[in-house]
Amino acid sequence: MDGDQALTAVFDWFRGIGGSVGDPSSVPVELSLSNGLFYVGVLDPEELEIEVSALLYLGAESTSDEESRIGDIAEEISSKAPDDITVETTISHGTDMWAAIVLVSEDLAPDILSLRLRSFVDYSLRTMDEVQQRLHPLDLIQPTQESDALTALNELVGIDELVTKVEEILSLAKVAALRRSEGLKASAISPHLVFTGNPGTGKTTVARLMGAIYKEIGLLPSGHLIEARRSDLIGRYVGQTTPKTEQVIKSAIGGVLFIDEAYSLVEGYDNKGSYGEECITTLLLAMENLKGQFALIVAGYPEEMTQFINSNPGLRSRFDQVWNFRDYTNEELVTMVERYVVKNDYVLASGCAEKLVTVFAGTNRDKYFGNARLAREVFHSMKRLQAVRVLRQRLTSREDLMRILPEDIEMITKSRPKPPFGFTRTDK
Numbered sequence: 001m002d003g004d005q006a007l008t009a010v011f012d013w014f015r016g017i018g019g020s021v022g023d024p025s026s027v028p029v030e031l032s033l034s035n036g037l038f039y040v041g042v043l044d045p046e047e048l049e050i051e052v053s054a055l056l057y058l059g060a061e062s063t064s065d066e067e068s069r070i071g072d073i074a075e076e077i078s079s080k081a082p083d084d085i086t087v088e089t090t091i092s093h094g095t096d097m098w099a100a101i102v103l104v105s106e107d108l109a110p111d112i113l114s115l116r117l118r119s120f121v122d123y124s125l126r127t128m129d130e131v132q133q134r135l136h137p138l139d140l141i142q143p144t145q146e147s148d149a150l151t152a153l154n155e156l157v158g159i160d161e162l163v164t165k166v167e168e169i170l171s172l173a174k175v176a177a178l179r180r181s182e183g184l185k186a187s188a189i190s191p192h193l194v195f196t197g198n199p200g201t202g203k204t205t206v207a208r209l210m211g212a213i214y215k216e217i218g219l220l221p222s223g224h225l226i227e228a229r230r231s232d233l234i235g236r237y238v239g240q241t242t243p244k245t246e247q248v249i250k251s252a253i254g255g256v257l258f259i260d261e262a263y264s265l266v267e268g269y270d271n272k273g274s275y276g277e278e279c280i281t282t283l284l285l286a287m288e289n290l291k292g293q294f295a296l297i298v299a300g301y302p303e304e305m306t307q308f309i310n311s312n313p314g315l316r317s318r319f320d321q322v323w324n325f326r327d328y329t330n331e332e333l334v335t336m337v338e339r340y341v342v343k344n345d346y347v348l349a350s351g352c353a354e355k356l357v358t359v360f361a362g363t364n365r366d367k368y369f370g371n372a373r374l375a376r377e378v379f380h381s382m383k384r385l386q387a388v389r390v391l392r393q394r395l396t397s398r399e400d401l402m403r404i405l406p407e408d409i410e411m412i413t414k415s416r417p418k419p420p421f422g423f424t425r426t427d428k
Helices: 003-016 064-080 110-134 149-155 160-181 203-216 241-252 276-289 302-310 313-318 330-343 352-361 372-392 398-402 406-414
Strands: 029-033 036-044 047-059 085-093 097-105 193-197 225-228 256-260 295-300 322-325
Touching: 003 029, 003 036, 047 110, 064 085, 064 097, 097 110, 110 241, 149 160, 149 203, 160 203, 160 322, 193 203, 193 302, 203 225, 203 256, 203 295, 203 322, 225 241, 241 256, 241 276, 276 295, 276 313, 295 302, 302 313, 302 322, 330 352, 330 372, 352 372, 352 406, 372 406
Parallel strands: 193 295, 193 322, 225 256, 256 295
Antiparallel strands: 029 036, 036 047, 047 097, 085 097
């Protein structure tokens, strides 16, 4: 594996854990996750350098005392950091005062990159959360977090019922704070949720926003999202499952642990072997012993998730809210495509919306229906077919390059690949 291949592996893995990747052509490439800003670059074909930066606002009234505190914290981090991590600090003086704490890890061999990078990310995020708490009330800038998560939630298509549930949580939190201020008893709010729904219905997106909302109302300190699946939690041999699950839980402290296809943890599901019960027991213990330190959101198909929750009395008692993510209507899918169109500098000509409804109405709606993923695929198909038409007709004006015509959409179903000989399509 050369340096470029290693970078591609880093980007794929980073997106898989909920991070975002900047322009790959820039040097170094900027990655963001939770309250960490990472930079990745090739030092030579066999090595990579990773760094995470925390930018802290120290205010206009800051003095040399703040600068000294930053230095002390940096020295403490250095003493606790693994041997291959170095810590640097910079102070910017002007009208206001800023500080940057940078953790750097070098010489990450590509063949062990994923494991080393994951450990570095986990260590860095925990360190930055600690810095934030140590400098309270100084604020740590969070590059990827929505400034107003509830606004972002309201902008999502087709989840009005779920927005109402979020507003209920916000109301409970506000009333609980008012009751405590009056010396009244206030029940703790459980952050643990069950999401049920088919693929592409927004479960991961809403889980990420819930982390931000939990932070805004003081339910969690950082609100970052750690996404995990069965393979991240369950070991292949005796004695491996508990430490694997505990490590994932540890990385989620302060934020949300999101387990998709959680039903696969049940013993014997799909003949995948044992150790699922050990994993579930470890999760239940963490939910009890680490109350207020993380939220667990489990997700999957409706029927399978019902079986999952009913498989263990401890699960039933700890999850008191089940949120159902319904399939999107044809009109909602059209709205999603229209948003992709605007965001990417295209324009739909008259009659395109009706053609899109026809495309979505002709798609088989089983449990594997793609929902938002289908809307994204349709948009990309429209782009490709429009590009072919524009080049064939030698159209070069700005308007022609932006305009998508009904005939571009009509070609979507016609351009689907034919099935192999001897088989027939089932999604006519």
